[in-house]
Amino acid sequence: MSKPTPISGFPEWTPAQRMIEQYVLDRIRGTFELYGFAPLETRAVEPLDQLLRKGETSKEVYLIRRLQADTDGPAGDDALGLHFDLTVPFARYVLENAGKLQFPFRRYQIQKVWRGERPQEGRYREFLQADIDIVDRDTLAPHHEAEMPLVIGDALRSLPIPPVRIQVNNRKICEGFYRGIGIEDPEAALRAVDKLDKIGPARVAELLAETAGASEAQAKAVLALAEISAPDASFADAVRALGVNHPLLDEGIEELVRVMDTAVEHAPGLCVADLRIARGLDYYTGTVYETQMIGYERFGSVCSGGRYDNLATAGTARFPGVGISIGVTRLLGLLFGAGALTVSRDVPTCVLVAVTDEESRGVSNRVAEALRARGVPTEVSPSAAKFGKQIRYAERRGIPYVWFPGPEGDEVKDIRSGEQVRAEAGVWTPPAVDLKPLVS
Secondary structure (H helix, E strand, O other), X not given: OOOOOOOOOOOOOOHHHHHHHHHHHHHHHHHHHHOOXXXXXXXXXXXXXXXXXXXXXXXXXXXXXXXXXXXXOOOOHHHEEEOOOXXXXXXXXXXXXXXXXXXXXXXXXXXXXXXXXXXXXOEOOEEEEEEEEEEOOOOOOOHHHHHHHHHHHHHHHOOOOOOEEEEEEEHHHHHHHHHHOOOOOHHHHHHHHOOHHHHHHHHHXXXXXXXXXXXXXXXXXXXXXXXXXXXXXXHHHHHHOOOOOOHHHHHHHHHHHHHHHXXXXXXXXXXXXXXXXXXXXXXXXXXXXXEEEOOOHHHOOOEEEEEEOOXXXXXXXEOOEEEEEEEHHHHHHXXXXXXXXXXXXXXXXOEEEOOOOHHHHHHHHHHHHHHHHOOOOEEEOOOOOOHHHHHHHHHHHOOOEEEEOOOOOOEEXXXXXXXXXXXXXXXXXXXXXXXXXXXX
């Protein structure tokens, strides 16, 4: 067998990195549940017509098919694809289970997704997302849009990561403004503005002319709107100063003012109204969010989402929603690459129980069982080598304590300080700081 090589875009963390990831997921999960979101997991595949019905995603979808078709089996495998986000499968789940759900329905979902984009630092083809969504039947109260950044702010603030800034906009502002200045294809204009950070204003102006039919004056007005940014509701005055009028514009301003007022009251400094934020997916209809880590802005958003009104619809049934997603793998990949996250040891083990000789291994096993019963992560030495070798084994793995069973009484040694004391497995407890690996 030839030596295997990594597949680009499919990360495999080391055990230490995986422990950091688990710590991060536990903190995120805990915050979501504090806000009343219930857990959900959907299947990994969806019909292609569902995956492709909203937004420009056809180049990103991985197709699913069997290597050898079963001619006697059910057809349709070739029409399946791996989901590229969790919002589309969640919308499908709501439609299928609407009769069993209580609305407004609040769910969180922490799951792998697959996206066929070009791998680069912080961008992967297989990655983990942590999503929250709130959906309701027929109408969704606007205060839910103001709640989303508060949840994410608390979740990310609980992690040992740089502070974040959530950029907020409302697509009704953009669409109403574009219609107010006479642009006939506002969705094309939105997609062009969404590329502003990547290609710059000059190229966006060209795209506005090419794809949205914008004149030079219209493109200049679109870029002027995109330049508006404020840490509070004062953005509204800047928008109105541009002199454009449209009912949808007024509606969007009102909704974004509500979001910003809530953020300023409950989490000052967390959000900024940034009118260049558009989000490329077509299913967003109202408030949209993007989140940057301070110091890592050049890598773009690590958490994004928005309001959608027409994604979960079938016939007369309509379930508008709002959601936001943390790109867990993206966030961790950036921090791992910068060496900005560490864990105090590479294994969960707190205590290694030494083995005097193989005949007395059962004694060591009973000590380990007693420690584990009290919540102390413990393993037994793999061999009855000299105690010096067993201690070095613990040192190499970062295990802080070695337990020595003895006929005159047991002793436990802190191999970092060299301190050794008498101990009983049913009584002794390590300091809280040593019980589990610490992430920093």
